[in-house]
Amino acid sequence: MTLPDKLHNYLETAARVNGDKIYIKTSSACFSFSRVFEMAVFLQEIFKHNGIQEYDRVVLYSSKNAASIAVMAACSKCEALYIPVAAANPAERAKFIIYETNPRFIVCDEMTSAELKNLSLPIELIHATEDVCIFKFFPVERDVFANHQSGFILYTSGSTGTPKGVLISHEAAIAFIDWAANEFNILESDVLASIAPFNFDLSVFDIYVTAKKSATLILYSEEDTKNALLMAQKLSDDNVSTIYATPTFFTTLANYGKLHKYNYSSLRNVLFAGEIFQPDNFNKLIENWPGKRYANLYGPTETNVCTFYRIHNTHPGNAMFPIGKPCAYAKCKLVDSDENEIMEKNVEGELWVSAESLFTGYWKDADKTNASMRVSNDKNIYYRTGDIVFKNNDDDFVFVSRKDRMIKKNGFRIEPSEVEKVITSFPHVVHVAVLFSKTKNQLVCFMEIAQDFKYDTMQLKLFCQKFLPLYMVPDKFVFLDAMPKNTSGKVDLQLLDKQLQ
Amino acid sequence: MQIKNIKLSSMSNESIKNEIRQYLKESIVQDESMIIDDNTPLISGGLMDSISTLKMVGYIEQKYGIEFQPHEVDRENLETLELITNFIGSKL
Numbered sequence: 001m002t003l004p005d006k007l008h009n010y011l012e013t014a015a016r017v018n019g020d021k022i023y024i025k026t027s028s029a030c031f032s033f034s035r036v037f038e039m040a041v042f043l044q045e046i047f048k049h050n051g052i053q054e055y056d057r058v059v060l061y062s063s064k065n066a067a068s069i070a071v072m073a074a075c076s077k078c079e080a081l082y083i084p085v086a087a088a089n090p091a092e093r094a095k096f097i098i099y100e101t102n103p104r105f106i107v108c109d110e111m112t113s114a115e116l117k118n119l120s121l122p123i124e125l126i127h128a129t130e131d132v133c134i135f136k137f138f139p140v141e142r143d144v145f146a147n148h149q150s151g152f153i154l155y156t157s158g159s160t161g162t163p164k165g166v167l168i169s170h171e172a173a174i175a176f177i178d179w180a181a182n183e184f185n186i187l188e189s190d191v192l193a194s195i196a197p198f199n200f201d202l203s204v205f206d207i208y209v210t211a212k213k214s215a216t217l218i219l220y221s222e223e224d225t226k227n228a229l230l231m232a233q234k235l236s237d238d239n240v241s242t243i244y245a246t247p248t249f250f251t252t253l254a255n256y257g258k259l260h261k262y263n264y265s266s267l268r269n270v271l272f273a274g275e276i277f278q279p280d281n282f283n284k285l286i287e288n289w290p291g292k293r294y295a296n297l298y299g300p301t302e303t304n305v306c307t308f309y310r311i312h313n314t315h316p317g318n319a320m321f322p323i324g325k326p327c328a329y330a331k332c333k334l335v336d337s338d339e340n341e342i343m344e345k346n347v348e349g350e351l352w353v354s355a356e357s358l359f360t361g362y363w364k365d366a367d368k369t370n371a372s373m374r375v376s377n378d379k380n381i382y383y384r385t386g387d388i389v390f391k392n393n394d395d396d397f398v399f400v401s402r403k404d405r406m407i408k409k410n411g412f413r414i415e416p417s418e419v420e421k422v423i424t425s426f427p428h429v430v431h432v433a434v435l436f437s438k439t440k441n442q443l444v445c446f447m448e449i450a451q452d453f454k455y456d457t458m459q460l461k462l463f464c465q466k467f468l469p470l471y472m473v474p475d476k477f478v479f480l481d482a483m484p485k486n487t488s489g490k491v492d493l494q495l496l497d498k499q500l501q
Numbered sequence: 502m503q504i505k506n507i508k509l510s511s512m513s514n515e516s517i518k519n520e521i522r523q524y525l526k527e528s529i530v531q532d533e534s535m536i537i538d539d540n541t542p543l544i545s546g547g548l549m550d551s552i553s554t555l556k557m558v559g560y561i562e563q564k565y566g567i568e569f570q571p572h573e574v575d576r577e578n579l580e581t582l583e584l585i586t587n588f589i590g591s592k593l
Contacts, residue, residue, distance in 0.1 A: 223575075226551035229558070230571040248552075256555040410552075440531075457535060461547035473547050476531070 006170050007151070008076035010177070010211035011037050011069075018188070018214040024066040025218045025238070031066040033214065039070035043134075044077045046127050047105065050136055054079040055148055057103035059137075061094045061112045063087040064198060064219045067131035069207055071107050072152070076170070079150045080104070083165070086197035088222050091115040092467045096163060097155055098137065101363060106135045149360050154199055156301050157413050157472070159404065161421030165363030166301045168204075175329045175356035176304045177208040183308075183327075184269050184293070186242060190215040191266065193235060195225050195245040201301045202273060205244050215242075225249065232257030239266040244297075246411025247277035250285050259288040273297040273305065274411035276399065279315040286314055298323035298399070301413070302372070302383050304357040306330040307397055322396035323389065330355035331380065334391065339374070348390045348400055352382035359383070405493075407436040409443060412471040419445070419474065422467045423460070428453040431483040433491045434474060437500045445474035446496055448483045455479075517565075518586045524560055525582075529553045539583040544576050554579060561585075567592040 004010055014023065015037035024031040031039075047058075058075050060082050062068050068084070075082040083101055085094050087109065098106060098121065106123060108116055113133040116123070123135040151169040158164035186192075192210050194217050196202035210217040218238050224230055232253055235243070243250075250272060253259065270285075270292050277296065286294065299306040309324025326332045334342040334349035342349040352374065358381065361369035374382050386403045407414040416434035423432045428450040435444050449455060457477050464473040486492040518539070526533050530548055543549045549557065557579070558569050567589065578588040 226554075227571065227574045228551075228555055229569060229574050233571045252552055252555060256559060457530075457532070458541070458546055458548070465547060470547065470550070475550075 004174065006076050007173060007208060008040065008073040010208050011040065011073050014211050014214045021188075021214055022216050023211065023214075024069060025216060026065060027221070027224075029066070033211070036066055036070050037073070039067060040073035040077065043070055043074035043132070046134060047074060047078050047080070050105070050126055052078050052080055052104055055150060056080040056105075057083055057101040057153070059083045059085060059094070059098050059101060059103045059106045060198070061085045061087065061089070061106060061116065062109040063111065064194060064221060065109065065131050066219070067109075068107075068198060071132070072207070075152075076150070081150055081153055081167070083153045083155065084198035084203075085155065086199050086222065086469075087112050088197065089199075089469050090466055091119055093163065093469065095119050095121065097165070100163075100165065101153065102139050102142070103137050106137055108133045108135065151360070153363050154201055154301050157406075157415040157418050159406070159415045159417055160368075161415075161417045163418065164365065164368065167360040167363050168304070169360050172304070172357045172359060173204055173208065176204065176327075177212060179327055179329055180205055180305065181209045181212045184209075184242065184271065184295070186210075186213045186215055186269075188214045190241045190268070191239055192217045193238070193240045193243045193245075194219045195243065195249055197222060201304055202244050202246075204304065205271075228252040228255075228257040232259050232262055235267070236262035236264055241266045242269040242271070243267070244269075244271040244273070246274040247272050247281070248275065248410040251278070251281040254281060254284040254288060264289055267292055270294045271297055273299070275408040276320055279318065279320065282311070282321070283314045286311075296321045296323060298397075299353070299357075300383075300385055300387075302359045303330070303353045303355055303385070306353045306355050306357065307332060309396060320398065322392060322394070322398045324396050326353075327355070327357075329357060332397065333376075333382070334389065345391050345393055345395075348388050350403055351385045351387045351389045351397065352376075353385060354380040354382045407443070409436065409441065410471060414443065414472050419443070419464075419468060419472055422464060423447065423474075426455075426460075426463055428455075431491055433483065433493055433496055435493065435497050435500055439501065440475075442475040443472070444476045444478060444500060446478045446480055446483065448480050514586055514590055517589055518582055520564070521557075521561070521585055522582060524557070525549075528560070529557060537582060540581050542580055543582070544580050549579075561589060565589055565593065 014033040019034035020032050022030045023033045023036050058080055060068055060071055072082050085097055122138040126136050127134040149169050153165040153167050155163045155165050186209050192206055192215055194206040206217055294311040296309045297305045307324045307326050309322045331354045333352050335352055336342055336349050372384055376382055388400045388403055389397045392398050405416050419434045420432045431448040433446045437444055460477055461473055484492040484495045522537055525537055558574055562568055579585055
């Protein structure tokens with residue numbers, strides 16, 4: 001069987017072979033493969049008519065709907081790049097991404113197009129229906145980039161204080177999709193659940209594995225996915241068979257969803273990624289859902305999934321799940337602080353990954369791209385994950401910690417400097433340090449404010465929400481008369497962290 | 502059923518409100534000095550996230566012996582102390 005070389009080929013093939021089958025189901029409608037493909041062809045015509053070029057960008061600022069998936073296929077057909085920005089992102093963040101990527105078009109739904117219009121961007125509405133509003137974007141200059149690659153860009157939190165775009169090629173995405181579809185034996189009869197927002201790499205599995213296997217994908221709104229009581233009912237009612245989500249999602253479901261009330265006989269695959277699954281929470285889940293196939297998938301957005309570990313039973317004791325062994329298309333190695341490879345077991349080092357699924361680079365940031373990669377002696381390009389791991393006696397990798405300040409909260413990746421940059425921009429703020437309390441699962445912001453000035457927590461939260469997605473807004477603010485400094489005059493993060501833990 | 506009704510009839514709206522307020526301060530916001538009035542936006546204001554909302558729902562269910570239907574866990578019923586109290590009242 002020949003592999004498709006562009007992402008839209010999955011949809012195109014399914015539309016040809018299984019045209020009448022339901023591809024996308026939402027709470028209000030069903031869309032067959034042919035219907036979604038026809039929408040894609042229609043959108044492609046609009047794009048073409050309005051001057052789309054190869055490698056153009058299309059920002060997709062929308063809630064999850066079938067039209068968004070058609071937009072992705074239309075971009076793929078035009079050799080353009082799509083950039084999903086979930087509707088839950090504040091308009092200011094969407095604006096940043098728009099100016100960063102300089103798109104030819106911005107595609108919105110009804111709600112986000114109202115938000116977009118408030119931003120006074122140089123845009124013109126060229127097409128509008130209930131689900132899709134297409135704006136043409138008129139930048140000062142249409143820059144041409146050397147990076148001639150189509151695919152998509154996923155924006156993630158950036159350590160320099162602004163979001164960074166991870167550019168993923170068709171080939172990289174396809175390496176993962178083809179592997180995952182077979183490894184988890186996805187069939188035409190499967191019903192997949194779309195839990196993750198489209199700007200999260202878990203959705204790559206949902207959208208494309210479903211199309212590859214002519215299965216069915218249920219789109220759950222962001223609102224719904226946050227309500228464990230509702231999701232417990234819907235996953236049962238919708239006969240979902242495969243779920244790929246964060247441990248936080250499953251933990252909430254197991255703790256608050258009242259799973260015992262429902263029947264999950266259709267459920268086969270329970271896959272999770274994005275953070276550590278605490279064993280006692282996992283055990284609660286497997287008690288409710290015995291006999292399913294569980295797997296812990298690991299990989300940052302830059303590599304997509306690169307290692308995985310299957311779990312068969314309740315997990316004893318306090319030991320964490322390993323992140324497992326490399327996928328068929330990936331090579332991993334451990335290096336010490338001098339970048340020498342560690343061959344011994346049970347010795348900690350940084351995990352480097354070389355894989356067909358590797359990203360192309362950070363959008364418009366060659367320096368950051370180069371700094372994140374190494375060409376090793378075997379001529380392979382490795383991505384330095386920044387994750388400290390070791391190899392256990394079973395040859396499985398086990399995650400230990402981060403090399404840098406990056407935080408994982410509820411499966412979301414948060415660079416504290418991005419939060420700090422936003423809060424520092426508020427008036428009268430002198431110093432800010434954002435840290436994570438693991439025990440309380442809280443993002444805590446320490447701040448020093450100019451004398452004679454006061455903020456209250458509510459005020460700060462509302463300010464933050466204008467610029468940051470909700471998961472990046474600190475849970476708690478601690479006001480200090482003076483920020484502790486270390487000998488080099490920088491904020492003493494270690495001291496603050498000690499206070500916190 | 503009989504017992505539940507007797508127990509709850511003695512409970513005024515105001516006392517329910519104060520119990521929930523105290524619970525929010527102690528267990529959700531974890532800040533006793535925080536001022537939460539009847540109309541403070543709890544969810545859109547970012548004081549409660551999805552997980553703390555579910556925690557509170559669990560607390561209310563246990564404390565007042567009522568049950569939330571899955572679709573009832575939303576802003577319409579839980580955005581403010583006022584709405585929460587009214588919702589509990591309607592279930593008692």
